[in-house]
Amino acid sequence: MAITIHTPLTREQARSLKAGDSCLVSGVIYTARDAAHKRLCELVAQGKELLLEIKDATIYYVGPTPARPGEAIGSAGPTTSYRMDAYSPTLIALGETGMIGKGKRGPEVVAAMKEHGAVYFGAIGGCGALLSQCVKKAEIIAYEDLGAEAIRRLEVENFPVVVIIDSEGNNLYETGRAAYLESLGE
Amino acid sequence: MREIAAQQITDTVRRLCIQANCHLPRDVRERITASHAGEPWPQAREILERIVENYEIADGNDRPICQDTGMACVFLKVGQEVHINGDVAEAIHEGVRQGYSQGYLRKSVVGDPLNRVNTGDNTPAMIYYDLVPGDQVEITVAPKGFGSENMSQIKMLRPSDGVEGVKDFVVKVVEEAGPNPCPPIVVGVGIGGTFDKAAYLAKKALMRPLDQRHPHPFYQDLEAELLERINALGIGPQGFGGKTTALAVNIETCPTHIAGLPVAVNINCHVTRHQTEVL
Numbered sequence: 001m002a003i004t005i006h007t008p009l010t011r012e013q014a015r016s017l018k019a020g021d022s023c024l025v026s027g028v029i030y031t032a033r034d035a036a037h038k039r040l041c042e043l044v045a046q047g048k049e050l051l052l053e054i055k056d057a058t059i060y061y062v063g064p065t066p067a068r069p070g071e072a073i074g075s076a077g078p079t080t081s082y083r084m085d086a087y088s089p090t091l092i093a094l095g096e097t098g099m100i101g102k103g104k105r106g107p108e109v110v111a112a113m114k115e116h117g118a119v120y121f122g123a124i125g126g127c128g129a130l131l132s133q134c135v136k137k138a139e140i141i142a143y144e145d146l147g148a149e150a151i152r153r154l155e156v157e158n159f160p161v162v163v164i165i166d167s168e169g170n171n172l173y174e175t176g177r178a179a180y181l182e183s184l185g186e
Numbered sequence: 187m188r189e190i191a192a193q194q195i196t197d198t199v200r201r202l203c204i205q206a207n208c209h210l211p212r213d214v215r216e217r218i219t220a221s222h223a224g225e226p227w228p229q230a231r232e233i234l235e236r237i238v239e240n241y242e243i244a245d246g247n248d249r250p251i252c253q254d255t256g257m258a259c260v261f262l263k264v265g266q267e268v269h270i271n272g273d274v275a276e277a278i279h280e281g282v283r284q285g286y287s288q289g290y291l292r293k294s295v296v297g298d299p300l301n302r303v304n305t306g307d308n309t310p311a312m313i314y315y316d317l318v319p320g321d322q323v324e325i326t327v328a329p330k331g332f333g334s335e336n337m338s339q340i341k342m343l344r345p346s347d348g349v350e351g352v353k354d355f356v357v358k359v360v361e362e363a364g365p366n367p368c369p370p371i372v373v374g375v376g377i378g379g380t381f382d383k384a385a386y387l388a389k390k391a392l393m394r395p396l397d398q399r400h401p402h403p404f405y406q407d408l409e410a411e412l413l414e415r416i417n418a419l420g421i422g423p424q425g426f427g428g429k430t431t432a433l434a435v436n437i438e439t440c441p442t443h444i445a446g447l448p449v450a451v452n453i454n455c456h457v458t459r460h461q462t463e464v465l
Binding site: 035062063064065066067068074075076077079080082102103104122124125126127128129130131132133146147148149162172173176177178179180181183184 | 226227229230233236237239240241243244247249250251252253254255290291292293294302304306333336364365366368419420421422424425426427428429455456457
């Protein structure tokens, strides 16, 4: 049974989620890949305002294909998350509570998640056509020059994700694999 | 000598870019379905079902299967009896430019690896030419996503490392990649040649239909054994656990130097895309 999440995601809610939980996310989420993360962290370093409300925000690591006329967005599946590892701890410290991507995260990200209370979700990689159907509205709010990598404000409905790493550092990539291998021995 | 206009190359490349990005080849779809049937882990089966649902949506609506519509790798087999009127490379780049624009595909290429500015039209294409006998031109477009490309590796083994060294290296590359390249993956392996040739063979191996095995029985067995070892790792679809870590292992080989044993592993995600047309 999937857990329903309405963004913004509070620290308390983030801490209540456990690795392996299936969730359906609705509400506003923001898109950013490494190029946008780099710029956001430069703003932070310069003491400037961020271009999005980072408190309790969920950031989706995605660079969508262009929308066709009359559609909100093109294909929009997750990109590999480790490229954001250098930047995520800064944003988590500022209030980011949710990250959606795919693939492994570094220890510095997991440490920040545990310290501040944040959760790392996975969306199914390579399923951009399917996932795009959950995006009802998309609007570029910063860095239009980055094209697909611009920051977008998305309104999503029942966007399917799984908790990969929770705020205690439990990791589905480790537990899922171990559980499967153990089942073979039974 | 047969004449082919460069414009025809452009039109074909444009069409193939869109086709390849929206329609998964039959052999890949069949392997995914077969893997689903043989997958004992319920969560893994569920993910494979979503993957099928996704490529069916893409196929039915002419939508990109994945938002990473890749770098356009273009392979040409040019018959020696053909003369192409015009600049072939520019004709290919123009086809990519038109295909990525008209097909609403993502532009994912930066013009310089360190001063990273998007070229805005997904050019240049990565072009590979083969001169072959005959009067035809065969063009394959294979859009390559970088989630999986980034997990690829090459190693110059010693001849004494032998077949065991090759097996261990291939399995190690897949295990280190884990969930990152969007498993289930296709594993392209190039063995032999030179440093660069091994990498080229690994990429070429990804073009071979998944239901077609290496012609040599020795390498057929090696492909089967590697697939079995990889699917015993337990990584599973998306890395959440399960049997189906890889759909296939395709090996391409080449003679090599007495002192060397180059091995390259090029990984592709489950969206292993390529389309071919013959002019």
